[in-house]
Amino acid sequence: MTSQVPLHEGLFTWPATKPQLLGSRCSQCAEAAFPAQPDCRSCGSRDTTIVELGDHGTLWTWTIQTFLPKHPYLSGETADTFRPYGVGYVEMPGGVRVEARLKPNSPDQLKIGMPMQLDIIPFCTDENGDQRMTFAFSAVAEV
Numbered sequence: 001m002t003s004q005v006p007l008h009e010g011l012f013t014w015p016a017t018k019p020q021l022l023g024s025r026c027s028q029c030a031e032a033a034f035p036a037q038p039d040c041r042s043c044g045s046r047d048t049t050i051v052e053l054g055d056h057g058t059l060w061t062w063t064i065q066t067f068l069p070k071h072p073y074l075s076g077e078t079a080d081t082f083r084p085y086g087v088g089y090v091e092m093p094g095g096v097r098v099e100a101r102l103k104p105n106s107p108d109q110l111k112i113g114m115p116m117q118l119d120i121i122p123f124c125t126d127e128n129g130d131q132r133m134t135f136a137f138s139a140v141a142e143v
């Protein structure tokens with residue numbers, strides 16, 4: 001049976017029906033970080049705890065990755081199978097900016113300040129046949 005396992009541990013709650021991005025928050029100055037940091041970047045305190053950063057944010061800045069990233073790149077894509085994708089920073093509630101792959105992949109689909117939601121997506125299949133999952137952000141559907 002194929003199982004879905006996180007590409008990297010500790011980035012989001014998994015398995016979960018409504019996954020949340022995980023970061024750290026400093027107990028001294030309340031600075032939040034993603035990925036979680038053992039030391040606070042703001043005040044140097046080691047008193048940080050893992051917190052859920054949420055599953056929604058707003059797009060802070062973005063670009064389109066139009067060529068295959070340099071090695072090491074684990075997805076198994078080659079120059080022939082590569083498809084452009086969006087990449088950007090999403091600002092989470094509390095102000096942490098998270099660098100992430102974006103599902104929208106053309107400039108007319110992306111606008112600074114637009115609401116984004118967390119998506120956990122398959123990244124590649126490992127040698128055990130398990131799907132390795134990573135996180136991305138997609139546009140919140142218009143209502």
Ligand SMILES: [Zn+2]
Pocket residue numbers: 026027028029030031040041042043044045
């Ligand atoms: Zn701090």
